[in-house]
Amino acid sequence: MRLARSREGIGNRITTGWVVTYALMILLVAFTSLPLVYLLVSAFKPLDELVLYPPRFFVRRPTVEGFLDLFTALDSQEIPFTRYLFNSLFTTSANVLLIVLISTMGAYGLDKIKLPGGRALFRIVILGLMFSPPAAQIPIYMAINSLGILDTYWALIIPKLATPMFFFLLKQFMSQVPLEMVESARMDGAGEFGVYRRIVLPMIKPAIATVVVFAFIDNWNDAGPSTIYITRQAMRTLPFALGTIFSGGVIARLAAQNAAALLTILPTILLYLVMQSKVIRTMAYSGLKG
Amino acid sequence: MEMDRVRSHVRMQRYRMYAAGYAMIAPFFVLFLLFNVLPILWGFILSFTHYNIIQPMRFAGLTNYIELLTNDDLFMVAFRNTFTFAMISGPIGFMSSFFFAWIINQLRFRNAFSLAFYAPSIASGTAIGVVWLVMFSPDRLGIINNVLLRLGVINDPIRWTIDPVYILPLIILISIWMSLGAGFLTNLAGLNNIPYHLYEAGRIDGIRNRFQELVFITLPQMKPYLLFSAIMSTVSALNVGAMAAQVAGFPSPDYAAHTIVLHMQDHGFLRFELGYASAIAFILFLFNFSLGRIFMKMLSSND
DSSP states (O other), X not given: OHHHHHTTOGGGSOOHHHHHHHHHHHHHHHHHTHHHHHHHHHTTOOHHHHSXXXXXXXXXXXXXXXXXXHHHHHHTSSSOHHHHHHHXXXXXXXXXXXXXXXXXXXXXXXXXXXXXXXXXXXXXXXXXXXXXXXXXXHHHHHHHHHTTOTTSHHHHHGGGTSOHHHHHHHHHHHTTSOHHHHHHHHHTTOOHHHHIIIIIHHHTHHHHHHHHHHHHHHHHSOOHHHHHTOOOGGGOOHHHHHHHHTTTOOGGGHHHXXXXXXXXXXXXXXXXXXXXXXXXXXXXXXXXXX | OHHHHHHHHHHHHHHHXXXXXXXXXXXXXXXXXXXXXXXXXHHHHHTTEEOOSSSOOEEOTTHHHHHHHHHOHHHHHHHHHHHHHHHHHHHHHHHHHHHHHHHHHTXXXXXXXXXXXXXXXXXXXXXXXXXXXXXXXXXXXXXXXXXXXXXXXXXXXXXXXXXXXXXXXXXXXXXXXXXXXXXXXXXXXXXXXXXXXHHHHHXXXXXXXXXXXXXXXXXXXXXXXXXXXXHHHHHHHHTOOHHHHHHHOSSOGGGTXXXXXXXXXXXXXXXXXXXXXXXXXXXXXXXXXXXXXXXXXXXXXXX
């Protein structure tokens, strides 16, 4: 009885401690969510409120003129907006899928097969993690150039696939999958790929969901590769395209720019919510009193 | 005879397993070699040269390193600032990313709380401009100054982003806030990955309160994820660059916000002294590595 009760979530037991905790946490997240709230309200601000000084946080007279203006601006472009959207969706989903696939396979090889030389390889990945990314930018450009993939989708996808941070995270979660489970599946005659796919992958779902969020945000918002490796406008991705459309700094387009910022961030929020539901258990383990 | 056959069968099986294993790790490690290891090695070679992309490369021996460590006062400033960041925001970021994940995981509406808490990472660019610069605007209109003036705590606005005394603490505060994301999300996933039965068993073994549960069950189970978030918070504290420039400008007043990464980008991308910039990158790497080693020693159980 006590055990069953304890899983019901803490909200059922109202104590002073919890009231204070909730109050403090609500204050804290009210603060941390400000940038998102600001993006939301700014998208509905009329122009005169956007150029107001001192700036006002909330909107007084909400309007959708920013969105209408955005669609007009996009319609007048030589390359249709949907093309940028496709480029972004295609390269980001390819990135996320391939990152998860190759990193989980790699982590499985090192953690569950204990390959000779595996420990050394893992150490090198950790070293790679500690190297500051800006320092490697120029050599990476040279590598992409010598592979002959400049100005192709490949240049937007493959340089980011082997990311030490994601590999490290997935390997840490995999290390918590008991080796006995893997070995008993082997006894039953499962091949290595079968064990990986049927036993290990389902057990590290929360880690995969987490990596999907990290990798998506990383790729979706990054105009960098599109700026450096791509010269054809039709191949470029959403953040870069939005940057150039508004680069003139035309104040009249300010409302459209804010509308675009909100639309760009929406997929990320949706993805976050979907992925979080795979991470967080529906029933909380609430722990003990006190 | 029979024994031999069994033994060779076992050996065959192990070879087959290894073959499958190398095939599985190959895609990651080939790409890792191409886009991480080789560029880093190339950078290491560059650090012993003078190179500006246009003129041919000249071998420089240890000149870059000697110049950097003995004759570059600005690098010393950057080093001191970066070290201060890492010592303060690294550990605080690490501990609070666990603490908040632990708290939020016990709340109702955890999804909403976690989204709101993770929001700065989702809107990172907007986050600095909107929240921090509006809050800490150095004039009377800045929110913090406004409140302090009204309360009568101060008579003149504090010049947050202009006065070198306040710049470093402000940047530490922002970098903690921004670096929480990765560790927070990982710890949240980790907490939800701990099997229930451990807690039930713990109760039978006489665990009586939330604190004991945290110390005896949760924390030991969280070790691999804590190692990850410790290393990530160190790496992100040491790599603070763009954010500092956005808050305090570049160059910042009195170089109060000058970091190693900014120093490297200054030499690499503005002055095209790629050899020198690579030497800076390697010093930073060594710095990163020695702090990382300490965490590995503390938090690794088997490696």
